[in-house]
Amino acid sequence: MISSILIAVAVLSVLALVFGVILGFASKKFKVEGNPIIDQVETLLPQTQCGQCGYPGCRPYAEAIANGDKINKCPPGGTATMEKIAELMGVEPEALGEEAQASVKKVAYIREDECIGCTKCIQACPVDAILGAGKLMHTVIAKDCTGCDLCVEPCPVDCIDMIPVETTIQNWDWKLRAIPVNVINPEQEDKRC
Template sequence: MITHIFVAVAVLTISAIVFGIILGYAADKFKVEGNPIIDQVEALLPQTQCGQCGYPGCRPYAEAIANGDKVNKCPPGGTATMEKLAELMGVDPEPLDQVAQEAVKKVAYIREDECIGCTKCIQACPVDAILGAGKLMHTVIAKDCTGCDLCVEPCPVDCIDMLPVETTLKNWDWKLNAIPVTLVSESLEER
């Protein structure tokens, strides 16, 4: 009878040691550096680095979301991003904080003849998308502009406009096909 107890204890002890070693090895071998959820959240954010969420960039907001902040603070991402974030974080979707403006992508445009070359917008641009030097005209590298708005406010002469991105054959959306097809007979008569 007593040997049974010893055997049981011995078996449990040995298996505990074996599993302990396996787990310890696995914990070391498959260790995850950092919090992977932050990277996942960041991948969903639009990377405009606009700071409208109240954090200095998209990465800090991703960290905040991972730590339980609300998912509805990203106006550039719009409702689609908010829903994805909610799904990822397992929380209920909430309407966006700010009134989500018409989700039209915009880029900054500097009216170059009015620019005095103060470099203030260059310092404000989070993605270094403005080119120029002191007392020389500046210009926006349109393809790198995220449309974050941050350069508009510092401009002392208000020469920066946010213009909607022009629709070209490349970024044209089939949804726009709602344009009625011109009736040829009418159009030929017109000309």
């Protein structure tokens, strides 16, 4: 009687040991570096690096969201981004602020004859999209500009405009301007053929 109890205890102990070793090995072998949720949130953010959320870049905001910050602080991403983050984080969607509602993609433009070449905007640009040198005219590399607004404020002569991105054939969105497709009356058809 007592031996069967001992056997049971021994077997369970051995099992516990074996599983403990397996779990320990697995936790080492399949260790997840960092917090994957941060990366997931970051991929949803628009990467304008504008700092309008109050954090110095998109990754810090992603980290803040992962730590429970509000999800409605990203004006460039707009409602679409906020909803995606809400879905990912399993929280209720929150309305964006008033000014964040109208998010038209913009790009900075330097009025080049007014530029004095102070390099202040170059230092402000988070994505190095402004080209120029001291006392020489600067210009914005439009395709790399994220439209973050950060260069507008430091400009001492206010020569930077944020202009909405022009619609071209490449980025034109099909509007529902339908070509009528209709069944033609068989009588008419016979008449014609």
